[in-house]
Amino acid sequence: MGFGLVVRFTTHDEEAAAAFDQLAAETLEGIRTLEPGTLVYANHTVPDEPTVRVFYELYADRAAFERHEEQPHVRRFLAERAQYLSSFEVTFLDEVAGKGTSGLGGTQ
Template identity: 45%
Template sequence: MFGLTVRFEVRPDTADAFDALVAQTVPLIAEREPRTLIYTTHRVAGDPNARLFYELYRDRDAFEEHENQPHMHRFAAGRQSLLTGPPRIEFITFTAGTGVPVATDA
């Protein structure tokens, strides 16, 4: 499996627009990306302008496929003016957990 977290800092005046853009994008990920195992978005307690994404893919190729989807290109372009700066991305290695779908070749 291949995973990452992404932290976005949104401008206070654009938080609702960012959340709307996310709400448009996530259903497309669920519908069109079977090798994206988990894609969750979160608000951060105590920091109303922060958004944290947790993403888990079957493998690195699935992540690359995700990044090249038209809906992700629209998301990347649409978020630019809504953020205070570039997102903070951390690549992570899954070690253990519950509720994680089993990655298969299907």
């Protein structure tokens, strides 16, 4: 069954947001090439909130998420992100149903 999370990050200021975006982009390169179980990993801006970023992450299953967390590029992201952030909130998601998630436990 699919496993996902949404993370809302608030950076210190717009300069920190730009540096955070760069760190996220560098991390994404490793995710794209080394993580077949990471199905979606997207960084979003929020209109009218220039210091907020929202990540949406979808994994094939909980084991794929755990493998993601162990990767060197992710460990670097987790270690370095704090310098840019004033807060963050994580919401874990278990899929019930969806579109485009066939084979992950959802329905088409």
